[in-house]
Amino acid sequence: MSEATVETVLIKNLSQHVDKEVKIQGWMYNKRGGKGIFFLQLRDGSGMTQGIVFDKSEKSPLYKTAEKLTMESSLKVTGQVSKHPKKDEYEIQVSEIEIVSLAADDYPISKKEHGPDFLLENRHLWLRSNRQRAIQVVRNTVINGIYEYFNQNDFIKIDSPIITPNACEGTTTLFEIDYFDEGTAYLSQSGQLYLEAAIGSVGRCFDFGPVFRAEKSKTRRHLTEFWMMDAEAAFVEHAESMKIQEGLIVHVVKKVLAENQKELEVLERDIESLEKIEAPFPIITHAEAVAQLQELGSDIKEDDDLGGDDETTIMEQYDRPLFVEKYPAKVKAFYMTRDPENEDLALCADLLAPEGYGEIIGGSQREHDYDTLLSRIREHKLPEDAFKWYLDLRKYGSVPHSGFGLGVERLTGWMCGTKHVRETIPFPRLINRMYP
Numbered sequence: 001m002s003e004a005t006v007e008t009v010l011i012k013n014l015s016q017h018v019d020k021e022v023k024i025q026g027w028m029y030n031k032r033g034g035k036g037i038f039f040l041q042l043r044d045g046s047g048m049t050q051g052i053v054f055d056k057s058e059k060s061p062l063y064k065t066a067e068k069l070t071m072e073s074s075l076k077v078t079g080q081v082s083k084h085p086k087k088d089e090y091e092i093q094v095s096e097i098e099i100v101s102l103a104a105d106d107y108p109i110s111k112k113e114h115g116p117d118f119l120l121e122n123r124h125l126w127l128r129s130n131r132q133r134a135i136q137v138v139r140n141t142v143i144n145g146i147y148e149y150f151n152q153n154d155f156i157k158i159d160s161p162i163i164t165p166n167a168c169e170g171t172t173t174l175f176e177i178d179y180f181d182e183g184t185a186y187l188s189q190s191g192q193l194y195l196e197a198a199i200g201s202v203g204r205c206f207d208f209g210p211v212f213r214a215e216k217s218k219t220r221r222h223l224t225e226f227w228m229m230d231a232e233a234a235f236v237e238h239a240e241s242m243k244i245q246e247g248l249i250v251h252v253v254k255k256v257l258a259e260n261q262k263e264l265e266v267l268e269r270d271i272e273s274l275e276k277i278e279a280p281f282p283i284i285t286h287a288e289a290v291a292q293l294q295e296l297g298s299d300i301k302e303d304d305d306l307g308g309d310d311e312t313t314i315m316e317q318y319d320r321p322l323f324v325e326k327y328p329a330k331v332k333a334f335y336m337t338r339d340p341e342n343e344d345l346a347l348c349a350d351l352l353a354p355e356g357y358g359e360i361i362g363g364s365q366r367e368h369d370y371d372t373l374l375s376r377i378r379e380h381k382l383p384e385d386a387f388k389w390y391l392d393l394r395k396y397g398s399v400p401h402s403g404f405g406l407g408v409e410r411l412t413g414w415m416c417g418t419k420h421v422r423e424t425i426p427f428p429r430l431i432n433r434m435y436p
Contacts, residue, residue: 006078012046014090017081024049024092025076025100027128028069038066040094042077048130050084050091051077065097071107072128074100116420123427124436134263135423139412141259145252146208146229146406153244155231156202160191162209166386173215187212190405193335193390195232196366199401200393206231208408216431219308220420221358223409225429232403238337238347238365241402242323245351245361246279248406249321253277256415269417273355276319281351283323289314305331306350311358318354325349334376336364357414363404370394 008023009016026044033039036058040051055063069075079092108122109129119126126132150157163177163185179185191207198205211228233244253274256264264271284292286306293300293310300310306324315322325348326339332346339345348364367373373394377387384391412424422428427436 010046072103134266145255149251155204158198158205160194199234204233227408229406286327334380365402
């Protein structure tokens, strides 16, 4: 068959070309064999397959080419597609190999165990592994699921700025930058305030982008740069906001289960726990959570925020996400509405994931009264001038509204069953790492 008539296809579509000659383009992930036969493990980004090179005499140009291939060489492979005799997989009986680039024979990531520091130092290559590819594919599904859910529920995508003159919750954990003649600016930790402005235009909106936290935390749940989805909705109060959050998580989980079975198998993820994720999610108050934790041996106090260990402990009692609502106002942000039944509590909720993954969403009803919000800004000793525009939103047609933020890496980590959030972002930024 001439070159011109050989169709170039993706590995994921090989089942559609059984008994036909095709070409695939990609990389050789690994190679085994010798003595007349080589089995080439090939990938192209869409999937993996096995290319079989057979020459009993070991003298053909094809065999010689296969023999010199090194791990991670890029190549084009032509051959006939056949079904694996024992598995539901498809492979290629190779007739031609064109080497695009012969990789150096000292590829640093081998089958042996490597420590996390070594793998992070070589993240640019580690991403090629089956496991890391699977995580990024699941992450893509999570992101698409978020967009899909909001598009189906009348939310408009609004892009909020990364450089801001003020902070959502104080400046102690923000990165400062010198902004020309304007003075100090900050890298955003949330697009929330800007989305609150946008609801006066579009009613319901969400953003999606990188945010930055300068807190010096080294826990498995923290990154310095990560991706946040924020959402705000006009005329939506606290209880309805929790329903929206619940619907979002159920939608994303079902989408991952429907579209990522192969990736979840690679990750050895126990999907039974994900299959249990159904609405409604249980709801308890912060006070009830503290009481439960104290019964379980925690020394948490009534006015303490929940720490990571507290979240893990309490979620051992639940097999689906849990809303913990109505935290003490003094441990929450200035913009949160107070509970009308108890002014000492904020009308807010954190959504905790099971299996030790902790908080994946934080949300609240926002304070919509001008005078009350102004007094909160003053209580927190925040600069009034920087929040003038935010206060304006309460002067001109203010309405009750609510919103929430979702950490994409934490949600992806839960879907994938990863132990550390750093695996869920292509190039993690930690307090002790910004390479590569």
